[in-house]
């Protein structure tokens with residue numbers, strides 16, 4: 001089954017840490033929705049009739065779109081693509097808590113949206129203000145309760161740790177609040193100071209300081225311990241879910257499933273090549289409707305596909321499926337993988353499971369980047 005990702009590039013304002021492609025030019029929304037529908041039509045042959053199992057509206061801030069605009073995009077998808085099973089289609093909408101008013105949630109309920117991914121990040125108003133988020137902790141909690149009350153219970157929340165000025169007690173409090181919401185899915189990311197963001201400039205000016213490695217590890221360990229104790233499964237480095245509540249859309253990325261990315265800045269993957277639309281809304285909406293939108297593409301070599309496989313599967317709790325690796329890439333790559341993994345297995349940082357998977361041990365998750373680098377081919 002394949003997935004469709006729709007990149008919605010609008011935000012009401014820019015957060016201090018964010019380097020995703022987005023714009024505050026909301027007046028172009030209508031032209032954007034028109035172009036998305038044309039791009040969906042124009043690229044419909046790319047999936048070769050493969051049925052769609054998941055649709056994901058990511059951003060940016062998809063909740064800047066009206067329900068009518070979202071509905072128009074969904075109608076186009078249903079008209080043009082083969083849907084695997086309409087009853088079982090996972091349709092996620094990323095949303096900012098302050099957009100999820102009673103009226104907006106009610107409008108969403110008229111659509112087949114069945115999963116909300118909410119960017120909460122922190123339960124401390126001081127931090128939220130510092131990083132430029134528009135909501136308060138109370139508004140975030142109320143938004144989750146409102147969605148639950150109105151029947152949108154399949155909710156994922158995003159949290160961030162390592163935020164400037166936050167102590168371990170602050171992080172512990174945020175975890176308490178997250179667990180109390182009883183949502184089925186929690187994603188948690190360590191803050192990174194991306195170059196040229198507002199937060200990066202604040203760091204350069206000495207106005208904020210990144211936390212030390214020791215505190216990062218402590219925060220990650222606390223996250224893992226607390227969520228496991230609350231019944232969540234740690235199924236991917238940054239993702240936790242109650243049993244059977246994994247994100248099907250994101251899981252398909254990690255399994256290397258075919259997906260098509262629509263909208264400015266969206267990425268697509270067909271098993272052999274990657275394509276990325278240019279992150280330029282002006283050029284995107286100026287595309288003549290019978291032409292493909294501005295994009296670039298690259299064909300992946302076998303070495304690059306092997307690297308992709310290692311990076312994505314090692315991020316998951318199951319790890320690298322060595323049987324599948326051998327079948328798909330042959331003995332040379334399998335031998336390379338095992339040869340490079342050997343010292344890590346010896347040090348107890350990687351484990352070879354009885355069902356022939358190679359996975360990170362909980363203690364080594366935090367240094368996973370270094371382990372992955374050493375297993376690559378290129």
Ligand code: SF4
Pocket residue numbers: 010011013014015018019020022059060061096119
């Ligand atoms: S973090 Fe999300 S809401 Fe904030 S600027 Fe980036 S895309 Fe927009």
